[in-house]
Amino acid sequence: MNTLEQKSAAGKYAATLIENGMVVGLGTGSTVKFFVEELGRRVNEEGLDIVGVTTSTRTAEQAGTLGIALADVDDVDHIDITVDGADVVDAQLNGIKGGGAALLYEKVVAKNSRRNVWIVDASKVHEELGHFPLPVEVVTYGAEQLCRVFDNHGLHPVLRRTADGEPVKTDNGNEIVDLHLDTIPFPSELANWLANQVGVIEHGLFLNVADEVIVGGDEIQVLKSPALMY
Numbered sequence: 481m482n483t484l485e486q487k488s489a490a491g492k493y494a495a496t497l498i499e500n501g502m503v504v505g506l507g508t509g510s511t512v513k514f515f516v517e518e519l520g521r522r523v524n525e526e527g528l529d530i531v532g533v534t535t536s537t538r539t540a541e542q543a544g545t546l547g548i549a550l551a552d553v554d555d556v557d558h559i560d561i562t563v564d565g566a567d568v569v570d571a572q573l574n575g576i577k578g579g580g581a582a583l584l585y586e587k588v589v590a591k592n593s594r595r596n597v598w599i600v601d602a603s604k605v606h607e608e609l610g611h612f613p614l615p616v617e618v619v620t621y622g623a624e625q626l627c628r629v630f631d632n633h634g635l636h637p638v639l640r641r642t643a644d645g646e647p648v649k650t651d652n653g654n655e656i657v658d659l660h661l662d663t664i665p666f667p668s669e670l671a672n673w674l675a676n677q678v679g680v681i682e683h684g685l686f687l688n689v690a691d692e693v694i695v696g697g698d699e700i701q702v703l704k705s706p707a708l709m710y
């Protein structure tokens with residue numbers, strides 16, 4: 481299976497986890513697109529009755545077009561399950577997210593979910609975090625200054641830009657700085673440090689968030705969080 485087929489397989493498998501009456505967090509990205517597509521099919525063909533809580537305008541547009549009922553995160557009293565993608569997953573099921581610049585809403589929805597399932601292709605799974613630039617959402621005001629601070633700490637920051645050279649704007653109007661790190665040996669320490677920097681809105685380290693990771697392939701692999709294994 482190629483990467484796209486693996487993404488599709490993972491997305492379709494995740495859609496089988498969704499049951500009538502569930503409030504479902506809908507992540508963002510090309511893998512989630514397959515999941516939402518299959519969810520839409522089940523809503524329309526099987527009468528699946530769910531409410532979706534989206535993590536980006538892109539996903540909201542897709543889900544809306546497919547006729548999936550949507551609610552604002554503040555208008556539901558709980559989220560049963562959230563299905564989202566990831567850029568990297570390590571052996572502890574910690575991850576890097578935000579390749580699609582939706583990390584803030586993704587983290588808000590994840591933190592308010594009873595169960596978090598990530599769907600990935602096999603290339604995303606590694607022993608340790610790294611292998612993908614770590615996205616950090618920052619306020620526009622002072623973004624260059626913040627980049628200097630990151631640079632002084634050896635974090636190799638690059639402000640993310642569109643093809644036209646303009647800074648990428650998130651759904652909240654903030655900007656994304658990608659930290660080009662080969663490895664992240666101490667993710668908790670880095671997460672705490674980033675969270676303490678003035679101007680940082682959120683970072684893409686998702687630690688102890690995923691309960692399960694579904695890896696697409698000829699055979700679906702379901703990796704479970706160590707916390708769920710005992």
Ligand SMILES: O=C(CO)[C@H](O)[C@H](O)COP(=O)(O)O
Pocket residue numbers: 507508509510511512564565566567576577578579580581582583586
């Ligand atoms: O975190 C994300 C968006 O902010 C995505 O879930 C992540 O980038 C994976 O995307 P894809 O499924 O397209 O590889």
